[in-house]
Amino acid sequence: xxxxxxxxETMTGLPALEHLAGRVAEGWRLVAVEWEREASAAPPxxxxxVVEPIPYGLRVSDDCSGLAEDAxxxxxxxxxxxxxxxxxxxxxVAAELNRRGHxxxxxxxxxxxxxxxxxxxxxxxxxxxxxxGDWMTRKQRLERxx
Numbered sequence: 001x002x003x004x005x006x007x008x009e010t011m012t013g014l015p016a017l018e019h020l021a022g023r024v025a026e027g028w029r030l031v032a033v034e035w036e037r038e039a040s041a042a043p044p045x046x047x048x049x050v051v052e053p054i055p056y057g058l059r060v061s062d063d064c065s066g067l068a069e070d071a072x073x074x075x076x077x078x079x080x081x082x083x084x085x086x087x088x089x090x091x092x093v094a095a096e097l098n099r100r101g102h103x104x105x106x107x108x109x110x111x112x113x114x115x116x117x118x119x120x121x122x123x124x125x126x127x128x129x130x131x132x133g134d135w136m137t138r139k140q141r142l143e144r145x146x
Contacts, residue, residue: 055125077121094112
């Protein structure tokens with residue numbers, strides 16, 4: 001793979017078309033434009049609503065009074081946890097979720113990175129997802145692996 005060379009130019013005004021054309025003639029390719037401005041000194045308005053994402057595995061309840069379990073996301077968490085307990089790599093877990101037709105909340109295919117970011121939520125909800133009977137079955141499976 002060819003070694004890439006990068007140069008960052010500080011500008012005080014708009015670049016002239018001749019400058020850009022000259023760079024292209026020298027073999028450079030434009031890959032980014034960075035903008036900046038002075039931030040307003042005013043703090044955000046008091047009482048501004050705080051918006052937090054809904055934790056994975058939950059959704060807004062039908063009566064909008066709280067959160068309820070999302071069956072599809074719960075199944076994704078269970079499948080992923082089962083495979084992780086079986087010591088499968090996250091790449092294999094992602095491939096299996098995609099094979100089963102599961103997608104992330106934004107409709108994308110699962111990736112090892114997306115699963116890695118979901119691990120804290122899995123740890124948080126894992127104990128609640130498994131009934132005592134389910135946990136005993138998984139525990140026996142774990143003991144066989146070790």
